[in-house]
Amino acid sequence: MHIQPAIRKIVLIELILPIVLLIFGIYHGLLQTLYRAGYIKVASMLGINYYQGLTAHGVINAIVLTTFFAVAFGHVVVTSCLKKNLHVGLAASGFVLLLIGTLLAAAMIFTGHASVLYTFYPPLKAHPLFYVGLALFVVGSWLSFYSWIPTYRLWRRENPTRKVPLAVIGIFSTFIVWQIATVPVAVEVLFMLLPWSLGWVAEINIVLARTLFWFFGHPLVYFWLLPTYVMYYTMLPKLAGGKLFSDFAGRFAFLLFCVLSAPLGFHHQFSDPGIGVNWKALHTVLTSFVAIPSMMTAFTLAASMEHGAKSVGGTGLFRWWGKLPYMDAQRWLFPYLFCGLVIFIFGGVTGIINASFSMNSLIHNTAWIPAHFHLTVGGPVFLGILGMSLYLVTGLLGSDIRNKKLALWVPYLWTLGVCTFSTGLFMGGLKGEPRRTNMGLSYVNPESTGFRSEWISGASIGVLGGVIMTLSVCLFFFVFFRMLAEKKDLTKLDSFALIESEAYHDENIGFVRNLKPWIVAAVIAVLCSYAIPLYNIATSKDIVGAVPFAPDSPMAQGTKK
Amino acid sequence: MSDRIHGSEKKVISIAILVSAAHLFILAAAALFYGLTVPDCLEGVKPFTEGSLSQKTDRHYELHMVARMWNFDPAEVVLPVGARVDIFVSSLDVTHGFHITGTNLNLAAVPGAVNYGRVVFGKPGVYPIVCNEYCGIAHHGMYGTIRIVENLTAGYLPAKKDKVPEVASNEPPLVTQGRKLYHEKGCIACHSLDGSQVVGPTFKGIYGRLSYFTDGTSIKADEAYIQESILFPQKKIVKGFESVLMPSFPVTPEEVQGLVEFIKSVK
Ligand SMILES: [Cu+2]
Numbered sequence: 065m066h067i068q069p070a071i072r073k074i075v076l077i078e079l080i081l082p083i084v085l086l087i088f089g090i091y092h093g094l095l096q097t098l099y100r101a102g103y104i105k106v107a108s109m110l111g112i113n114y115y116q117g118l119t120a121h122g123v124i125n126a127i128v129l130t131t132f133f134a135v136a137f138g139h140v141v142v143t144s145c146l147k148k149n150l151h152v153g154l155a156a157s158g159f160v161l162l163l164i165g166t167l168l169a170a171a172m173i174f175t176g177h178a179s180v181l182y183t184f185y186p187p188l189k190a191h192p193l194f195y196v197g198l199a200l201f202v203v204g205s206w207l208s209f210y211s212w213i214p215t216y217r218l219w220r221r222e223n224p225t226r227k228v229p230l231a232v233i234g235i236f237s238t239f240i241v242w243q244i245a246t247v248p249v250a251v252e253v254l255f256m257l258l259p260w261s262l263g264w265v266a267e268i269n270i271v272l273a274r275t276l277f278w279f280f281g282h283p284l285v286y287f288w289l290l291p292t293y294v295m296y297y298t299m300l301p302k303l304a305g306g307k308l309f310s311d312f313a314g315r316f317a318f319l320l321f322c323v324l325s326a327p328l329g330f331h332h333q334f335s336d337p338g339i340g341v342n343w344k345a346l347h348t349v350l351t352s353f354v355a356i357p358s359m360m361t362a363f364t365l366a367a368s369m370e371h372g373a374k375s376v377g378g379t380g381l382f383r384w385w386g387k388l389p390y391m392d393a394q395r396w397l398f399p400y401l402f403c404g405l406v407i408f409i410f411g412g413v414t415g416i417i418n419a420s421f422s423m424n425s426l427i428h429n430t431a432w433i434p435a436h437f438h439l440t441v442g443g444p445v446f447l448g449i450l451g452m453s454l455y456l457v458t459g460l461l462g463s464d465i466r467n468k469k470l471a472l473w474v475p476y477l478w479t480l481g482v483c484t485f486s487t488g489l490f491m492g493g494l495k496g497e498p499r500r501t502n503m504g505l506s507y508v509n510p511e512s513t514g515f516r517s518e519w520i521s522g523a524s525i526g527v528l529g530g531v532i533m534t535l536s537v538c539l540f541f542f543v544f545f546r547m548l549a550e551k552k553d554l555t556k557l558d559s560f561a562l563i564e565s566e567a568y569h570d571e572n573i574g575f576v577r578n579l580k581p582w583i584v585a586a587v588i589a590v591l592c593s594y595a596i597p598l599y600n601i602a603t604s605k606d607i608v609g610a611v612p613f614a615p616d617s618p619m620a621q622g623t624k625k
Numbered sequence: 626m627s628d629r630i631h632g633s634e635k636k637v638i639s640i641a642i643l644v645s646a647a648h649l650f651i652l653a654a655a656a657l658f659y660g661l662t663v664p665d666c667l668e669g670v671k672p673f674t675e676g677s678l679s680q681k682t683d684r685h686y687e688l689h690m691v692a693r694m695w696n697f698d699p700a701e702v703v704l705p706v707g708a709r710v711d712i713f714v715s716s717l718d719v720t721h722g723f724h725i726t727g728t729n730l731n732l733a734a735v736p737g738a739v740n741y742g743r744v745v746f747g748k749p750g751v752y753p754i755v756c757n758e759y760c761g762i763a764h765h766g767m768y769g770t771i772r773i774v775e776n777l778t779a780g781y782l783p784a785k786k787d788k789v790p791e792v793a794s795n796e797p798p799l800v801t802q803g804r805k806l807y808h809e810k811g812c813i814a815c816h817s818l819d820g821s822q823v824v825g826p827t828f829k830g831i832y833g834r835l836s837y838f839t840d841g842t843s844i845k846a847d848e849a850y851i852q853e854s855i856l857f858p859q860k861k862i863v864k865g866f867e868s869v870l871m872p873s874f875p876v877t878p879e880e881v882q883g884l885v886e887f888i889k890s891v892k
């Protein structure tokens with residue numbers, strides 16, 4: 065594999081560090097299920113409050129792990145697919161900022177100064193250093209991305225007639241989505257939350273802050289998802305023994321995500337005041353369109369796997385499904401991707417329900433929501449990250465996986481666990497059970513005046529799922545850390561390569577050749593759907609500013625002496 | 626290399642567009658013909674600070690709901706079957722949720738703004754209200770109730786637990802002042818008056834009761850102890866309440882006296 069020694073080191077740390085942090089992330093995930101079902105009826109365990117642990121769970125699993133992985137995976141994809149060097153200065157400074165940001169945020173969370181959950185909605189206030197940490201983290205991810213741009217430019221200049229490899233289009237799309245998404249959240253953090261948490265300004269416009277957050281929050285989910293889509297389009301077909309059914313479909317899907325993933329954040333704010341109903345309707349329409357590239361992906365991937373299964377003797381309309389390498393230890397990566405796809409069918413369908421305008425009010429902020437996103441970010445995304453981290457770290461270290469059979473079982477066990485977990489939470493959510501709530505202290509506690517017996521069964525199924533998920537990740541940790549301890553042979557690095565599928569239909573379609581027009585379209589789409597509502601919210605006479613509150617006191621911080 | 630998009634990919638894209646269009650059509654029809662929609666921008670409505678219920682016509686009510694850390698005002702609403710209620714929601718502090726479970730009313734209570742939704746209660750029964758937006762350390766204890774009753778002539782708010790009553794003729798003025806402070810300083814968020822446990826110990830019957838502390842000691846609560854608890858909350862921590870610490874409050878000596886007298890009066 066073509067990789068500079070410095071980039072190799074950065075990538076290794078960027079992959080291993082979040083997996084170590086994941087130990088806390090998973091522990092707090094398991095605890096959530098126990099608190100929620102009332103198996104533990106306390107406010108804190110081992111000195112960590114429920115909401116503090118929930119903040120750690122969200123920040124570590126959904127922000128730190130996903131971003132570090134996307135950056136590291138991108139470094140490998142760009143350098144190895146283009147066979148060119150990256151800008152080490154940018155990659156290294158990006159890494160340092162990501163690290164400092166993570167440490168600051170983690171320090172604030174674990175000392176109890178940032179129990180504001182990973183959405184950090186004001187006017188709940190965290191320690192200013194928490195916001196500083198977030199800002200550094202975001203800038204670090206930008207610099208990491210910028211380290212690929214000179215490489216890409218150079219390659220284009222040297223290969224004016226060749227198509228850019230699909231994986232590179234995919235990872236660039238990922239970071240174009242991220243670049244667009246992080247501008248509004250950077251504005252929120254730097255110009256609103258930070259000065260306000262420092263006491264420099266007394267009040268902020270909460271509706272505006274929430275809108276900027278969700279302007280970021282929805283494309284964020286595509287930022288999580290797209291690296292896994294890169295694996296689906298460029299690796300899964302080959303793992304299945306076949307070829308990618310259509311190269312065009314991959315390019316078109318990635319470029320559509322660039323345009324469509326940002327201009328639709330109001331589908332998280334259907335219940336919010338201060339935003340016009342017509343704008344909410346417009347975002348519903350755009351959300352519905354973003355299902356198009358996903359449906360296209362579902363077809364293309366199924367067709368690619370069919371090609372693989374049929375080339376090893378699979379037949380029939382459905383019987384060929386039996387010929388896929390579900391249990392082939394040499395191709396242990398296959399089930400990580402395959403199981404993720406299966407889980408994602410349910411994640412996708414429930415996501416459409418969430419985004420369906422008035423239908424949203426039935427499930428908004430209920431347990432249904434975490435049930436849904438554990439089938440997206442906790443399904444394809446998480447399994448993709450686990451599988452690819454194991455694959456890359458093994459290869460880059462010149463190490464070996466001793467227990468390939470065990471590695472193979474992780475995704476199946478996880479699928480069983482996460483589907484059980486989500487079933488429980490879907491049940492509760494439909495009956496109104498709230499998300500993000502220490503229910504053991506109230507709703508599932510028979511001694512409380514708020515006792516709701518109908519929520520117990522769902523929450524208990526959630527515990528069962530949580531236990532299976534935890535077992536699955538423990539199995540993964542065993543395989544992963546054992547691999548780290550294995551004897552390394554650096555000469556193997558030369559023969560190590562990313563899996564790259566060939567295309568069955570390798571179309572040459574003009575309108576998916578260049579990134580630029582799609583970036584322009586994305587900016588225009590965002591302006592059309594956000595400029596006017598943002599202006600209205602920022603200048604509304606009906607919205608009054610809000611002063612900060614600490615999560616543990618009903619006293620306004622602004623008026624405290 | 627072909628210059629054409631494969632026929633099946635074209636078909637899939639067309640099907641995807643058709644499915645999405647049909648989906649949008651259904652949502653639009655639901656909004657236009659059945660009024661199933663989402664909250665809009667309210668113009669000219671300023672945030673309010675007190676909950677209230679008013680009857681507009683026979684079955685038509687208007688409810689003003691205030692969310693605050695960590696309760697709803699009013700915490701309980703009783704209405705007749707068939708009541709059509711226009712609900713306005715606001716918050717006094719942080720963002721809260723307002724979900725009347727069993728209905729489609731699910732609103733964000735955002736400080737500085739007013740939210741609106743309408744519900745028609747067709748069936749008798751208890752409709753619990755849940756705060757479903759994280760609002761701080763006692764979020765899980767934030768709930769309320771709407772009770773729909775048959776053969777009721779008019780809806781009402783049962784003696785609001787947290788309502789500041791008119792000065793009872795025989796109530797000493799210090800107690801009245803303390804009662805007011807109990808609301809204004811936010812003690813209500815953590816201490817109930819009716820024996821239920823919220824974040825801190827209930828004030829009901831506290832005077833003369835034995836308080837047990839984390840260091841193993843205990844004290845019979847007298848005036849001096851209550852005063853100390855308010856001024857230096859961290860000095861003695863009541864057993865079982867060590868996870869959420871009571872914040873210190875800026876209070877004047879007269880205010881402390883009022884609070885102590887009020888707490889003593891909660892039997
Ligand atoms: Cu979204």
Ligand SMILES: [Cu+2]
Nearest residue numbers: 756758760764
């Ligand atoms: Cu709450």
